[in-house]
Amino acid sequence: SQKIExxxxxxxxxEGKTATLTCNYTNYSPAYLQWYRQDPGRGPVFLLLIRExxxxxxxxxxxxxxxTTLKQSLFHITASQPADSATxxxxxxxxxxxxxxxxxxxxxxxxx
Amino acid sequence: NAGVTQTPKFQVLKTGQSMTLQCAQDMNHEYMSWYRQDPGMGLRLIxYSVGAGITDQGEVPNGYNVSRSTTExxxxxxxxxxxxxxxxxxxxxxxxxxxxAYEQYFGPGTRLTVT
Numbered sequence: 001s002q003k004i005e006x007x008x009x010x011x012x013x014x015e016g017k018t019a020t021l022t023c024n025y026t027n028y029s030p031a032y033l034q035w036y037r038q039d040p041g042r043g044p045v046f047l048l049l050i051r052e053x054x055x056x057x058x059x060x061x062x063x064x065x066x067x068t069t070l071k072q073s074l075f076h077i078t079a080s081q082p083a084d085s086a087t088x089x090x091x092x093x094x095x096x097x098x099x100x101x102x103x104x105x106x107x108x109x110x111x112x
Numbered sequence: 113n114a115g116v117t118q119t120p121k122f123q124v125l126k127t128g129q130s131m132t133l134q135c136a137q138d139m140n141h142e143y144m145s146w147y148r149q150d151p152g153m154g155l156r157l158i159x160y161s162v163g164a165g166i167t168d169q170g171e172v173p174n175g176y177n178v179s180r181s182t183t184e185x186x187x188x189x190x191x192x193x194x195x196x197x198x199x200x201x202x203x204x205x206x207x208x209x210x211x212x213a214y215e216q217y218f219g220p221g222t223r224l225t226v227t
Contacts, residue, residue: 009152032213043116043202043218044155051213089154091216098143098162098206098214099170102155 002027002094006103013080014111021075021106023090029068030092035075038087038105047088048075080110113138116219118203124225125193133188133222135203143206143214144186145170146178148199149221155202161186193226200224 003026013019023033032051036044050057050066050073057064063076077084087105094101119134137144145160157170161180175197177189186205190197201222206214 004154034213034215036216041221043204043220044216045218046215049213049215091155093214096162099145099157099160100155100214100216101157102147104152104154 002030002092002101004090004092004101004103006088006090006106008106009104010107010109012109012111015080015082017080019077019080019084019108019110021088021090021108023073023075023103025071025073025092029071030094032093033064033066033073034091034100035062035064035073036089036091036102038089044089077108080108082110082112084108085110115139116203116205116217118201118219118222120222121220122223124227125190126227127193127195129193131190131193133190133201133203133224135186135188135219136184137186137203137205137217138184139205139207139217140183141205141207141217142183144180145204145206145216146176146186146188147202147204148172148197149202150199158188158201190224193224195226198224198226 038044050064065074087107089105090103091100116137146158147155159178161167203219204216
C-alpha cells in the first residue's frame with residue numbers, strides 16, 4: 001500500500017473559525033485523493049474527491065486543495081459549527097483504483 | 113436502499129473460536145472490501161473482491177478468509193480467532209460512478225473482541 005499521513009490527531013477550535021487539516025502522502029502522486037467523515041460508532045462517509053489536476057475543490061463550507069509539489073492535501077472547514085465535530089479521514093488509491101489507503105484521521109472538536 | 117449492512121454489531125469470541133461476519137449491499141456495486149480499524153492506525157484493507165467469484169488479498173489478510181458467491185454478499189471468516197484480531201471491522205462497496213473514482217460506501221461496522 002502507499003503511505004498516507006494526517007499530521008494531527010486532534011484539533012480543537014472555536015465555533016465560527018476555520019479548521020485546517022493536513023494530509024501528506026509519499027511516493028508517486030495519486031490520480032485523486034478522497035476525504036471522509038466518521039462519527040463515533042459509525043462507518044466513514046464520503047465527503048469530497050479532488051483530482052491531481054484540480055488545485056481546489058469546494059462543497060458548501062468545505063474546501064480541499066491538492067499540491068503535488070508538496071505531496072499534500074489540505075481540508076478546510078469554514079465557519080465551523082459544533083455539528084462538524086467528527087473524525088476526518090484522507091484516502092488515496094493504490095494498485096487498482098478501488099483499493100484505498102487511509103490515514104489515521106484527525107478528530108475535530110468545535111466548541112460552541 | 114439499505115446501502116451496506118453488517119451483522120452482528122458486536123461480538124465477543126474466545127481465542128481459537130471461528131465466526132463469520134456478514135456483509136450485504138443493495139446498490140449493485142461490483143467492488144466490495146473488508147477493512148479493520150484500530151486506534152491510531154487508520155483503516156487497513158483485509159480482502160477485497162472485484163465481482164462474484166473473484167477475491168484478492170489486501171494489506172493484512174492473514175487469519176481471514178473471504179468468498180463472493182453473489183454480487184450482494186461478501187462474508188468475512190475468522191478461522192481461529194486471536195486477541196490481535198480485536199478490532200472494528202468495516203465492510204465497504206464501491207463502483208466507478210460518474211466520477212470514475214471509487215467512492216467507498218461503508219457499513220456500520222462490527223466491533224469484535226477476542227479474549
